Amino acid sequence: STDPYRLYNLDVFEYEIDNPMALYGSVPVMVSHTAKQSAAVFWHNGAETWIDIKKLPDSNVVSSITGFFSGGESDPPQVSTHWFSESGIIDLFIMLGPRPMDVFRQYGRLTGYTNLPPLFSLAYHQCRWNYNDEEDVQQVNENFDKYDLPMDVMWLDIEHTDGRRYFTWDHHKFPHPLEMTANLTARGRKLVTIVDPHIKRDTGYFFYKESHDKDLFVHTKEGTEFDGWCWPGSSSYLDFTNPEAANHYSDTYMVDRYK
Secondary structure (H helix, E strand, C coil): CCCCEEECCCCCCCCCCCCCCCCCCCCCEEEEECCCCEEEEEECCCCCEEEEEEEECCCCHHHHHHHHHHCCCCCCCEEEEEEEECCCCCCEEEECCCCHHHHHHHHHHHHCCCCCCCHHHHCCEECCCCCCCHHHHHHHHHHHHHCCCCCCEEEECHHHCECCECCCCCCCCCCCHHHHHHHHHCCCCEEEECCCCEEECCCCCHHHHHHHHCCCECECCCCCECCEEECCEEEEEECCCCHHHHHHHHHHCCHHHCC
16 A cells, blocks of 8 residues: 655655655665564665565464453564565575664674764764855854854865866865865864765866776676766766775875865
């Protein structure tokens, strides 16, 4: 009677509450919990996946009779789930718990533990699409002090770049990025610049050319470089399953690498 959950990473504007529609991220993990037992499953498949969840009424005669004579209620309804992936193999991991803490410990041992985040990342972050220029950033920076509002991190969305070429600055709007950053750090704040994984297909753009020359982009089934479409227009996507691509991406996220 309800739609299945869709696991497929999408930029969905105005997400509907309590809706199984796709979102930015997909984590194919399902946890089951009762008063006595917790367990979980991890569906190891990165393809588009649909998960149908259905509650089944308890039809166990023995439990119904036991509940009647004991004056108690019958067991809670059983839950049935169906998992459908568009491609790939069935690769299922089961975490048996029995406690919730055990379940997540087992999951962490399987997929890796998350590093503790830096303290500043847990504070208040100020972000919108988009701050127009350095003057706009400085005004926000000063007004948080003026109105005695805490703010630890200032974000710049994709319009800070040169034509949405990530790891670059729009030098007309942000001609003095180091000075702008210093004005924030002088107040104990940090600056985050948004860097997306879709890379503008432009041979004159340093990051695209470096990544292309090292063959770090996702390929089609025919072996050609995948050509997608996003904010910069025609775009290629780094293959983050390749450690060299992941390292190249993170190594570029440095002040002295920005153009």
